[in-house]
Amino acid sequence: MFISHNFEMDSFSQNPEFTIHSFFTFLDTSIMAVEFEGGVVIGADSRTTTGAYIANRVTDKLTPIHERIFCCRSGSAADTQAIADAVTYQLGFHSIELDEAPLVQTAASLFRDMCYRYREELMAGIIVAGWDPRRGGQVYTVPVGGMMTRQPVSVGGSGSSYIYGYVDSNYRAGMSKEECLKFTAEALTLAMERDGSSGGVVRLAVISEQGVERQVILGNQLPKFSTV
Amino acid sequence: MASVSVCQYHSGGFSFENCKRNALLEADINKLGFSSPAARKTGTTICGVVYKDGVVLGADTRATEGMVVADKNCSKIHYISPNIYCCGAGTAADTEMTTQIISSNLELHSLSTGRLPRVTTANRMLKQMLFRYQGYIGAALVLGGVDCNGPHLYSIYPHGSTDKLPYVTMGSGSLAAMAVFEDRYRPNMEEEEAKRLVRDAIAAGIFNDLGSGSNIDLCVITKGNVDYLRPHDMANKKGVREDKVYGRPVTGSYRYKHGTTGVLTKAVTPLNLEVVEESVQTMDTS
Numbered sequence: 001m002f003i004s005h006n007f008e009m010d011s012f013s014q015n016p017e018f019t020i021h022s023f024f025t026f027l028d029t030s031i032m033a034v035e036f037e038g039g040v041v042i043g044a045d046s047r048t049t050t051g052a053y054i055a056n057r058v059t060d061k062l063t064p065i066h067e068r069i070f071c072c073r074s075g076s077a078a079d080t081q082a083i084a085d086a087v088t089y090q091l092g093f094h095s096i097e098l099d100e101a102p103l104v105q106t107a108a109s110l111f112r113d114m115c116y117r118y119r120e121e122l123m124a125g126i127i128v129a130g131w132d133p134r135r136g137g138q139v140y141t142v143p144v145g146g147m148m149t150r151q152p153v154s155v156g157g158s159g160s161s162y163i164y165g166y167v168d169s170n171y172r173a174g175m176s177k178e179e180c181l182k183f184t185a186e187a188l189t190l191a192m193e194r195d196g197s198s199g200g201v202v203r204l205a206v207i208s209e210q211g212v213e214r215q216v217i218l219g220n221q222l223p224k225f226s227t228v
Numbered sequence: 229m230a231s232v233s234v235c236q237y238h239s240g241g242f243s244f245e246n247c248k249r250n251a252l253l254e255a256d257i258n259k260l261g262f263s264s265p266a267a268r269k270t271g272t273t274i275c276g277v278v279y280k281d282g283v284v285l286g287a288d289t290r291a292t293e294g295m296v297v298a299d300k301n302c303s304k305i306h307y308i309s310p311n312i313y314c315c316g317a318g319t320a321a322d323t324e325m326t327t328q329i330i331s332s333n334l335e336l337h338s339l340s341t342g343r344l345p346r347v348t349t350a351n352r353m354l355k356q357m358l359f360r361y362q363g364y365i366g367a368a369l370v371l372g373g374v375d376c377n378g379p380h381l382y383s384i385y386p387h388g389s390t391d392k393l394p395y396v397t398m399g400s401g402s403l404a405a406m407a408v409f410e411d412r413y414r415p416n417m418e419e420e421e422a423k424r425l426v427r428d429a430i431a432a433g434i435f436n437d438l439g440s441g442s443n444i445d446l447c448v449i450t451k452g453n454v455d456y457l458r459p460h461d462m463a464n465k466k467g468v469r470e471d472k473v474y475g476r477p478v479t480g481s482y483r484y485k486h487g488t489t490g491v492l493t494k495a496v497t498p499l500n501l502e503v504v505e506e507s508v509q510t511m512d513t514s
Contacts (some may be wrong), residue, residue, distance in 0.1 A: 048389075048391070050385075053403065055383075055385075055391065056383075056391045056393065058393070059391065076387070076389075077385070077387075077389035078355075078358075078359055078363075078385065078387035078388040078389035079387075081355070081359075081388070081389050081390065082355075082356075082359045082388060085352075085356075121362075
């Protein structure tokens with residue numbers, strides 16, 4: 001998943017002059033979002049890597065874009081932070097102009113416009129999720145390349161490859177909030193177990209008309225599956 | 229990533245044409261067998277920790293140019309504003325200039341708002357500038373300070389991503405320093421404990437990483453006060469040449485005393501030289 005532009009990936013231990021800045025910081029990740037009646041549940045792991053070193057083991061990849069709209073970031077840390085900051089500004093301005101809460105679709109469109117226009121330069125896979133008064137809870141996925149589509153459940157990041165089967169077989173329409181939380185936590189745990197670039201803690205958030213509730217599941221509290 | 233695109237010249241934004249040219253020149257020079265001059269890097273171990281009353285920043289003081297130490301006592305903790313300081317790792321010129329530019333802009337901003345600048349403002353300015361240059365400015369920074377919202381600590385990477393954490397390390401010695409932090413960090417430490425922790429983390433980098441060395445600088449920032457301790461710990465003081473070894477004087481001079489070599493025989497032969505011809509030539513000194 002590494003794309004080296006003009007840098008050479010120096011061998012970690014051989015080069016005594018090694019400085020970490022010759023690598024990109026990546027959010028190779030597991031992120032997930034699920035719609036339910038009345039809102040959305042979003043979740044992410046907490047690992048940021050530069051090469052084989054974990055630069056931040058408690059990253060918060062669930063970034064608020066507006067009061068009831070969040071985005072889950074995967075890909076290049078610098079690119080996604082810059083995009084999220086830009087969209088936060090644009091959406092805030094738009095919301096003040098309209099004098100009402102912005103739509104989740106608007107936020108997703110802003111992400112899509114930026115990710116598509118600069119698709120050659122950027123490396124960003126983003127899931128936009130939130131609640132608005134018009135259409136309730138929604139999840140939009142904007143993967144690398146700049147496509148945008150609405151999905152009831154969406155997974156992203158390098159760890160997502162390992163849980164497509166689990167998600168496809170365990171998702172049911174019409175789950176409750178608690179069931180969605182359990183589903184997300186278990187799916188992310190499985191992804192973190194198998195993907196080297198995902199790990200740390202599981203951060204969850206529930207976005208609904210009432211607002212945002214955030215929670216953290218620490219490493220030793222993660223759901224346990226059979227160990228081989 | 230293959231894409232079908234109509235070749236359009238970008239009208240605005242930074243032009244990276246020279247970077248491509250430099251890469252080609254580098255390849256050509258290497259083919260001829262020469263090597264292009266190495267940029268001076270700061271190798272480095274830098275770190276920061278948030279404690280009860282503020283932040284403690286630490287840095288080593290070695291600057292390297294390839295495999296040679298260019299500066300044995302350089303200063304890596306840069307001033308940003310009276311309440312914000314920034315440690316820099318990576319290319320020495322980049323960290324120096326970047327911190328100076330942001331310091332200048334922040335002072336103007338502070339005069340405009342009439343308030344003491346906030347650490348998050350400095351963070352925003354730094355990350356937006358570094359992202360604009362897409363990582364070509366090789367500056368990895370540890371930014372720390374105390375403002376109206378309390379103590380804050382950020383790590384900023386050359387591509388423009390930032391992390392806000394209670395303890396951070398950067399540079400080639402960052403793994404050694406982080407090992408010390410992960411072992412001994414506690415939230416809400418006292419000042420002395422925090423200073424000892426940062427000192428030990430930098431020492432771990434100095435003694436286990438070839439790119440870091442010399443002394444340990446510390447900067448303790450609290451509300452309304454900054455202690456810039458340079459040097460805080462001279463961990464690698466240059467030795468003094470010994471005057472006596474085993475009681476016998478050892479000096480730098482290689483002159484031996486008269487009588488060191490015993491004289492066995494002495495023969496004097498006078499040479500009778502006659503003056504044959506003598507001529508005087510005057511010099512024209514007008």
